[in-house]
Amino acid sequence: MSTIVSLNKALTEFYDKMASWESSVVRESEYSLAQIHTLEVLGNYGAMNMKSLANQLGITTGTLTVQVEKLVKLALVKRQHSEDDRRSITVALTEAGQAIHEHHNALHLSLTEDLSKDFSEDERHTLMALLNKVNQEF
Known part of the structure; x- marks a missing residue:
C-alpha cells in the first residue's frame, strides 16, 4: 500500500x-452539534460579524441567521449592531454561552491530554506543526 x-x-x-x-x-x-460549534468558534475567536462567523463555520449567512436566532432565545449569544456600520450585526457569547464553551473546551483538552499522554514533548511539537500545516490547506 x-x-x-x-x-x-x-x-x-x-x-x-x-x-x-x-x-x-x-x-x-x-444543545445540537451546530449550536456547540457556533459557541466554540465565538469562544475561541471572540465576537464576530455574521459574515465572518458564517465563513468560519463553513455555512451560509441564511443558515447562520436561523442558528443565531435559536441561540439568542436560549440566552447563549447576543446580537449587537456594529458601532462602525449599523447594518452589520456582531454576535457575541453571553455569560451562559461562555460557560458552555468553557465546559466543552475542557472536554476537548481532556481528550487531547489522553490522546497525547504517551507522546514525548518533541512528538507533541511535531504533531502540532504537522496539524498546523494541514489546517493551512483548509
Whole structure:
C-alpha cells in the first residue's frame, strides 16, 4: 500500500473517531452539534460579524441567521449592531454561552491530554506543526 493511501486511511479513521466522540459528547448535552460549534468558534475567536462567523463555520449567512436566532432565545449569544456600520450585526457569547464553551473546551483538552499522554514533548511539537500545516490547506 502506498504512503498516500495509508495516510488517507489513517486520516479517515481519525476523523471518524473524532466525529463519533464529538457526537457522543454533544448527545449528553441539551444543545445540537451546530449550536456547540457556533459557541466554540465565538469562544475561541471572540465576537464576530455574521459574515465572518458564517465563513468560519463553513455555512451560509441564511443558515447562520436561523442558528443565531435559536441561540439568542436560549440566552447563549447576543446580537449587537456594529458601532462602525449599523447594518452589520456582531454576535457575541453571553455569560451562559461562555460557560458552555468553557465546559466543552475542557472536554476537548481532556481528550487531547489522553490522546497525547504517551507522546514525548518533541512528538507533541511535531504533531502540532504537522496539524498546523494541514489546517493551512483548509
